[in-house]
Amino acid sequence: MSSSMLFNVTMVLYMVSTCIFFAFLASRNKSVGLAGTYAALFGFLVQGAAIGLRWKESYDQGHGHAPLSNLFESVVFFSWTIVLIFLFIDFKYKYRAIGFFVMPFALFGMAWAQLGLDTGIEPLVPALQSNWLMYHVITCFLGYAAFAVACGISIMYLIRESMEKGGADVQAGGLLSMFPSIRALDDLNYKAIMIGFPLLSLGIITGAAWANYAWGTYWSWDPKETWSLIVWFVYAAFLHARITRGWVGRRAAILSVIGFAATIFCYLGVNLFLSGLHSYGK
Amino acid sequence: MTTTNKRGFAQEVWDFFCSLKLSIFLLIGLALVSIIGTVIQQGPQREYLATLSETKIRLYSALGFFDMYHSWWFILLLYLLTLNLICCSIKRLPRVWKVVSEPVLVMDDGFEKSLANVKDLKLKGSKEELKSRMEAFLRAEFAVPVITEKDGEYHLFAQKSPWCRLGVYVVHLSIIVIFVGALIGSFFGYKAYTNIPEGGAISQVQTQSGKMIPLGFDVRCEKFSVSFYDTGAPKEFRSVLTVLENGQPVPGFQNRPIIVNDPLTYKGITFYQSSYGQSDEGALYHLTVRDRKGGAPVKLNARQGERVALPGGAFLSVMEATMDVRPFMRGFDGPGAQVEFTPAGGNPQPFVILSDKYESFNAQHGGDLLITFDGMDQKFYTGLQVAHDPGVWVVWFGCFLMVLGICMAFFMSHKRVWARVTDSGVTLGGSASKNPAGFEICFDDLVEKIGKA
Numbered sequence A: 001m002s003s004s005m006l007f008n009v010t011m012v013l014y015m016v017s018t019c020i021f022f023a024f025l026a027s028r029n030k031s032v033g034l035a036g037t038y039a040a041l042f043g044f045l046v047q048g049a050a051i052g053l054r055w056k057e058s059y060d061q062g063h064g065h066a067p068l069s070n071l072f073e074s075v076v077f078f079s080w081t082i083v084l085i086f087l088f089i090d091f092k093y094k095y096r097a098i099g100f101f102v103m104p105f106a107l108f109g110m111a112w113a114q115l116g117l118d119t120g121i122e123p124l125v126p127a128l129q130s131n132w133l134m135y136h137v138i139t140c141f142l143g144y145a146a147f148a149v150a151c152g153i154s155i156m157y158l159i160r161e162s163m164e165k166g167g168a169d170v171q172a173g174g175l176l177s178m179f180p181s182i183r184a185l186d187d188l189n190y191k192a193i194m195i196g197f198p199l200l201s202l203g204i205i206t207g208a209a210w211a212n213y214a215w216g217t218y219w220s221w222d223p224k225e226t227w228s229l230i231v232w233f234v235y236a237a238f239l240h241a242r243i244t245r246g247w248v249g250r251r252a253a254i255l256s257v258i259g260f261a262a263t264i265f266c267y268l269g270v271n272l273f274l275s276g277l278h279s280y281g282k
Numbered sequence B: 001m002t003t004t005n006k007r008g009f010a011q012e013v014w015d016f017f018c019s020l021k022l023s024i025f026l027l028i029g030l031a032l033v034s035i036i037g038t039v040i041q042q043g044p045q046r047e048y049l050a051t052l053s054e055t056k057i058r059l060y061s062a063l064g065f066f067d068m069y070h071s072w073w074f075i076l077l078l079y080l081l082t083l084n085l086i087c088c089s090i091k092r093l094p095r096v097w098k099v100v101s102e103p104v105l106v107m108d109d110g111f112e113k114s115l116a117n118v119k120d121l122k123l124k125g126s127k128e129e130l131k132s133r134m135e136a137f138l139r140a141e142f143a144v145p146v147i148t149e150k151d152g153e154y155h156l157f158a159q160k161s162p163w164c165r166l167g168v169y170v171v172h173l174s175i176i177v178i179f180v181g182a183l184i185g186s187f188f189g190y191k192a193y194t195n196i197p198e199g200g201a202i203s204q205v206q207t208q209s210g211k212m213i214p215l216g217f218d219v220r221c222e223k224f225s226v227s228f229y230d231t232g233a234p235k236e237f238r239s240v241l242t243v244l245e246n247g248q249p250v251p252g253f254q255n256r257p258i259i260v261n262d263p264l265t266y267k268g269i270t271f272y273q274s275s276y277g278q279s280d281e282g283a284l285y286h287l288t289v290r291d292r293k294g295g296a297p298v299k300l301n302a303r304q305g306e307r308v309a310l311p312g313g314a315f316l317s318v319m320e321a322t323m324d325v326r327p328f329m330r331g332f333d334g335p336g337a338q339v340e341f342t343p344a345g346g347n348p349q350p351f352v353i354l355s356d357k358y359e360s361f362n363a364q365h366g367g368d369l370l371i372t373f374d375g376m377d378q379k380f381y382t383g384l385q386v387a388h389d390p391g392v393w394v395v396w397f398g399c400f401l402m403v404l405g406i407c408m409a410f411f412m413s414h415k416r417v418w419a420r421v422t423d424s425g426v427t428l429g430g431s432a433s434k435n436p437a438g439f440e441i442c443f444d445d446l447v448e449k450i451g452k453a
C-alpha cells in the first residue's frame, strides 16, 4: 500500500462526506448529518495515515523529512487541517450543516493535489533543513484552516441572511432550515477566528524566529511575510470591529470572507504571481 | 470662552486618537498599502526598472514606492497605530483595572437585574448557618469568597482569574515592545555581507548601505564545500570558520563548521552561510605539454593570468577554467580552460583546451605543441551574511507577551459568583467575561450541587 493510494481513498471519502452533507440539508434527517461527520472523520484518519506513510517513504528513499516541504505536501496538509478544525467545531457545537460549506474546501485541496500537482518526494534543499520548518508550517496551516472554516460559516451567514431578507420562511423547510440561526453563525464565525488568529500569530512568530536563526533578519518585508501581515491586519480589524457596535453580522461575515481571500493569496498567489524567498520547489 | 475652546480642541484630538474607528481604519489601511510593496519590486533591479515607463519611475520614487516599508508615510502610519494603541489603552485601562482590583462585593437588586445568571434557592437553616455553608461550598467548588454584611444580609463574592481581563492590554503592550525592539535594532544594529576566500581572513564587513564596519576580530575561512543529491539538487553548503583575536585562534571558535540553518555567533555578531562562488585568485591549473615530434610530456602548473614559459620559447596563460564544461560546450565534458597561447615570435592566440580525452580537439591549436588541460585545484569563497541586532531579544520578549496576552484574552474568562444570604434562603448570581454559554453550564452545575450539599 502506498501513500498515494491512501490519498486517493481520502479524496473519495471527502467527496462522499460532501454529498452526504448535501443529502442532510435536503432530507433534514439528523442521522444523515451524523453520517456526513463520520465520513469526514474516517477520511481524516485515512489521510493522517497517508501523511505518516509518506513520511516513512521519504526515509525509505534515504533523505527522510516531514511531508511539509513542497506545494503538493502543503496542499495535502492544508486540507487535512481544514478537516481537523471542522471536526473540532462540529463535535463541539453539532451544527452539521456547516459540513456542506467546509468539506468542499478540503475536497478541492485533495483533488487539486492528487490530479494537478507533482507528487514526487524530493530531498530537502539546505534552506529547508531545519526543525523550524515544522513548527512554522504546522502553526500557519492550522491558522489558515480555521480561517477556511470561518469563511464557510460566513458564506452560510450571507446566504441565510439574504434569504431571510428576501422573505423566505425559514421554519417551513427547505435547505435553509438545517442552517444554524444567523446569531449562531455570527458567533461561530467569531469562534473560528478566535482559533485562527492566535495560530496565525504563532505562525508569523515562528517564521520570524526561523528567518532570524537562518539569515539574521526576523523581518525583511519579503512578499510572503508582508502578505501574512496583511492577513493578520485584516483579522485584527475583524476582532476590533466586533467591539464597536454595528460591525457584527453581515459586515463581519464579509470581512471574514475577505480575510480568507487574502489568506489564499498569501498561500498561493504570492508563489504564483510574486517572487520571493518562499517559492515552492522553484 | 477661549479656554473652553482650547480644551474642546484638545479633547477632540484626544478622542480622535482614542477611537476604535481610527484603529480599524489604520489596520485596514495598513493592510491595503502593504500590498503596493509586494507588487512593485523593492530595491528594484535594473531589468525591472527597464520595464517601467519614465513617468512611472518618477512617480514611484517620489512616493517612496521602491522602498515603501521605510518611506516616511508608511512609518507615519505605524507611529499613528502605536499612538492610537497607547491612547486607547490609557483611556480604558483604569476602568478595567477597577473591575479587577475593586470588585463589586455586594449584589443589590439593581446589580442582580444586570446579571445573565441568577437563581433563588430556598434553603433551610438560619442566616448564620447558611453563610458558613455557602462559604465552605464556594471555597470547595469555585473560589475563596469575600464576605460582606450589609442591611442584615450576608453577601458572598468569589471570582476566578480576574487578571485575564488584562490580556488585551498585554497584547497591545506586546506590539509596542516589538516596535521598540525593532527600533533598537535599526539604530544600534546592522546587516552586512562578506566574501572570504578559502584560506583568507577578514576583519571588517560591508553593510547594505556600503559602510565598512570593523569587527574587532578576524574571521578566517578554512574550507568551503558543497555537496549534491543524486538529483543534482544542492544538499549542503558548509564553511569551516575560525575566529582570530590578535592573530590567535579563539578556543572554542576554531574550525567551526557552519551550514545554512546553523550559524556562528561570536561577541553578538552572527555569521550565516548565504552563498558561495569560485575564487579565481587561488586556483591552480594543471597542464600537460608534449612536443608533437616526440619527447616526454612536461607537466606544468599555472595560476590565473600568469604567463608560463613553454618548451621551445612559446608562452601560455590560462584566462579562466572550469572542472565541467557541460554547461558551456554541448557534447563535451570534463575540465576545460580558456587559454592565450603566444608562439615564439608570434601573436597571442586565444583558444580552448580540454582534457586528454579530446586529443583531436586539442590538436587543432598549439603549433608544434600539444597542450592538454588536466584540471585544477579549485578554491571557493564563502559568502556570509553578517548580522548584529541588539534589539532581537526585546522583539522575542514582545512576541512572548503577545502569545500570552492573546491566550488570556481569548481562552480565559473572568468568572464571578455572588451569593446573597438571608433567612429565607440564598440568591446566587454569576457572570463571565467570555463564553456566556459555557459559563451557564458551570453556573447550573453550581446550583445543582448546592441543592445536594
Ligand code: HEM
Binding pocket: A236, A239, A240, A242, A243, B019, B020, B022, B023, B024, B026, B080, B081, B082, B084, B085, B086, B088, B089, B092, B096, B168, B171, B172, B175, B406, B409
Ligand atoms: C490601532 C491600534 C489598536 C487599538 C487602538 C486597539 C484597541 C483595542 C481596544 C479598545 C480593545 C477592546 C478592549 C476591551 O474590550 O476593553 C481591543 C481589543 C483587542 N485588541 Fe486591540 N487595538 C489596536 C491594535 C491591535 C492589534 C494590532 C492587535 C493584534 C494582535 C490587537 C489585538 C487585540 C485583541 C486580541 C483584542 C481582544 C479582542 C476580543 O476580545 O475579541 N489590537 N483593542
